[in-house]
Amino acid sequence: MTLTTPQPAESAAQTTLQAGFVPFPADRAAHYRQTGLWTGRPLGEILRTAAQTWPGNIAVADAHPSHTFADLDARADRAAAGFAALGIAPGDRVLLQLPNSAHFAVALFGLLRAGAVPVMCLPGHRLAELTHFASVSGAVALVIADSAAGFDYRAMAEELVAAHPAVRHVVVHGDPGPFLPWSVLDSDAPPPAVRPATDSPALLLVSGGTTGAPKLIPRTHEDYVYNVTASAQLCALTPSDVYLVVLPAAHNFPLACPGLLGALSSGAATVFTADPSPEAAFAVIDRHRVTVTALVPALAKLWAQACEWEPLAPKGLRLLQVGGAKLASNDAAAVRSALTPGLQQVFGMAEGLLNYTRLGDAADLLDHTQGRPLSEYDELRIVDEAGHEVQHGAEGELLVRGPYTINGYFNAPQDNARSFSPDGFYRTGDRVRRSANGYLEVTGRVKDVIIRGGETVAALDLEEHLITHPAIWAAAAVPLPDEFLGEKICAVVVFSGPPVSLAELNAHLDGRGVAAHSRPDTLVAWESLPTTAVGKTDKKAIVARLTR
Known part of the structure; x- marks a missing residue:
C-alpha cells in the first residue's frame, strides 16, 4: 500500500537518525581507525567485494534455486533502486521482518545500498513489538512476508499502518493483499549512488528486553564490519564453507557472528532454513554439505539427542557454535560426542561484546567456559554491587566497552542513563567469573x-x-x-x-x-x-x- 503523505527530505531523515544516536567518542573512534580495526567500509560493500572476488560461487540458497554472488549483487542493486523509487531516502528507517530465506538477504542489502537503516525485526514479533519499534525508530516502511508459520503478517500490517501513518509503504513477499508486491524491488532503474557516513548507524538490531519493551541497538558501519570480519577470521571461514542459518536471520548471532554477513565476506555459501527440527535440518545439512552453523543450547541438545534415532545424522560439520544462553557442561560434552568435536561456545550480546572459545581449545575450556573476547581492544570490568572491581577470579557483573560495543540505545535517553557508566562502559547485566587465561564463565544474571x-x-x-x-x-x-x-x-x-x-x-x-x-x-x-x-x-x- 502506498499513501500520498509527503516524504521527508533526505537531510531530515539523516538529522532525525543522528538525533537518536549516541556516537562513539571522538578519541576512541580515532584510536580504532589508527589501529586498523575500523576501515571506512560501508556494510553494504561486503556483498559488492564478494561479487567481484567470487562472482560464480553460490552466495545464498534456500528451498528455491540458489543465487551466485554476482546474481545476489545484481538483485540487491535492483532492490535498492526499487526502495529509492518509493521515496525511501538515506537515513530512513525501515522495519524488516522476513522469515529465513534468500529474500531476506536481497531486502537487507537493497536497503543498505539505498542508504536506509533496516530495523531487524524477528518473525516472532507481533503488533505490540512492531508498534514500539515504529514509534521509537520513526520507521517509514515495512517489509514482510504474506504469511509464515500460520501467521498472516498483512493483517498485522494493516493495524500497524492505521496506528502509524508515518509507515507509508508496506512491501510484501508473496500475495501482497492491499499492499505493494515484491516486484517493486525488481527495478530496472540505476541504483542510487549512496555512500553513507561509516560512523553512522548501518542497522538497528533489537534487544531482548531487560527492564521493559525491547530497545533498538544502533550498529554503525565501522563497528559492524569489524564485528563480522573479525568473527569470520576467528572461525576460519573460507570459500569452501557452507553456513546454515537456522536461528532467525535478523538475530545478531546468525547475522554477524560470523553468520550470513561473515559467510558473504569470506566467499562461503549461506543456506537458509525456517525449520530447525532435527529431521528437516539434518536433511538440509546433508543436501547442501553444511560445514558451519549456530544454535541455541535447547536446539543443540535436541540435535545431539536426535542423532540416536534420525537416520541422516549430520556429517561434515566442522564448527557448531552454541550461544544465546549458557550451555551446560554435560550438554557441551554430548554435543561434541554426537554432532561434532568442533564445538564453539559463544557468549555475546547484540549490543556488542562477543566471547568465543577458540578452534582447537581443550575439552575443559569447551565444556566449562563461554570463551574469551573477540578483540584485544575489548575493555572488560567485573564489578560488585557497589561498582568496585572484584578480585581476579571472583564473580561480579560484567561491564564492557570496545570497538564494536554501542555507546547508547537508539532514542532511549532514560535507558542509556541506567545501562551505561559515566565513562561509557555498557552494563551487561550478566554475572561472570574470569579465569587467569581470560576465559569467562557465565554464572547468572543481574537483570530481570x-x-x-x-x-x-x-x-x-x-x-x-x-x-x-x-x-x-x-x-x-x-x-x-x-x-x-x-x-x-x-x-x-x-x-x-x-x-x-x-x-x-x-x-x-x-x-x-x-x-x-x-x-x-x-x-x-x-x-x-x-x-x-x-x-x-x-x-x-x-x-x-x-x-x-
Whole structure:
C-alpha cells in the first residue's frame, strides 16, 4: 500500500537518525581507525567485494534455486533502486521482518545500498513489538512476508499502518493483499549512488528486553564490519564453507557472528532454513554439505539427542557454535560426542561484546567456559554491587566497552542513563567469573530476564501485559528450569475474580500483540505474592517455592 503523505527530505531523515544516536567518542573512534580495526567500509560493500572476488560461487540458497554472488549483487542493486523509487531516502528507517530465506538477504542489502537503516525485526514479533519499534525508530516502511508459520503478517500490517501513518509503504513477499508486491524491488532503474557516513548507524538490531519493551541497538558501519570480519577470521571461514542459518536471520548471532554477513565476506555459501527440527535440518545439512552453523543450547541438545534415532545424522560439520544462553557442561560434552568435536561456545550480546572459545581449545575450556573476547581492544570490568572491581577470579557483573560495543540505545535517553557508566562502559547485566587465561564463565544474571530457547524476555514487560487482564490483580513472571528450552516462563498471578486458564490468558496476550516466545508456558495462582523488606516482589522466594 502506498499513501500520498509527503516524504521527508533526505537531510531530515539523516538529522532525525543522528538525533537518536549516541556516537562513539571522538578519541576512541580515532584510536580504532589508527589501529586498523575500523576501515571506512560501508556494510553494504561486503556483498559488492564478494561479487567481484567470487562472482560464480553460490552466495545464498534456500528451498528455491540458489543465487551466485554476482546474481545476489545484481538483485540487491535492483532492490535498492526499487526502495529509492518509493521515496525511501538515506537515513530512513525501515522495519524488516522476513522469515529465513534468500529474500531476506536481497531486502537487507537493497536497503543498505539505498542508504536506509533496516530495523531487524524477528518473525516472532507481533503488533505490540512492531508498534514500539515504529514509534521509537520513526520507521517509514515495512517489509514482510504474506504469511509464515500460520501467521498472516498483512493483517498485522494493516493495524500497524492505521496506528502509524508515518509507515507509508508496506512491501510484501508473496500475495501482497492491499499492499505493494515484491516486484517493486525488481527495478530496472540505476541504483542510487549512496555512500553513507561509516560512523553512522548501518542497522538497528533489537534487544531482548531487560527492564521493559525491547530497545533498538544502533550498529554503525565501522563497528559492524569489524564485528563480522573479525568473527569470520576467528572461525576460519573460507570459500569452501557452507553456513546454515537456522536461528532467525535478523538475530545478531546468525547475522554477524560470523553468520550470513561473515559467510558473504569470506566467499562461503549461506543456506537458509525456517525449520530447525532435527529431521528437516539434518536433511538440509546433508543436501547442501553444511560445514558451519549456530544454535541455541535447547536446539543443540535436541540435535545431539536426535542423532540416536534420525537416520541422516549430520556429517561434515566442522564448527557448531552454541550461544544465546549458557550451555551446560554435560550438554557441551554430548554435543561434541554426537554432532561434532568442533564445538564453539559463544557468549555475546547484540549490543556488542562477543566471547568465543577458540578452534582447537581443550575439552575443559569447551565444556566449562563461554570463551574469551573477540578483540584485544575489548575493555572488560567485573564489578560488585557497589561498582568496585572484584578480585581476579571472583564473580561480579560484567561491564564492557570496545570497538564494536554501542555507546547508547537508539532514542532511549532514560535507558542509556541506567545501562551505561559515566565513562561509557555498557552494563551487561550478566554475572561472570574470569579465569587467569581470560576465559569467562557465565554464572547468572543481574537483570530481570528469562532466556527461553535463546530468546531474552523482559519479565517487567510481560508483567505489564499480564495485569491488563481484568481477572488478574497482580502478576510475576519468573524463569523455571526446562530440559528443552533452558528456561520456561511461569506466570504467578493473584486473581481478582474468577480464574482463567493458561490458554485463555495467552489468547488475551495474543490479542495484545505479544510475541509468541514471550507468552507463559505455565500459570500458577497464589493468594498473594511474597515481597522483600522494601516491598518489592520477591522473585527469589517465588522461584525457590516453585522448585523445591
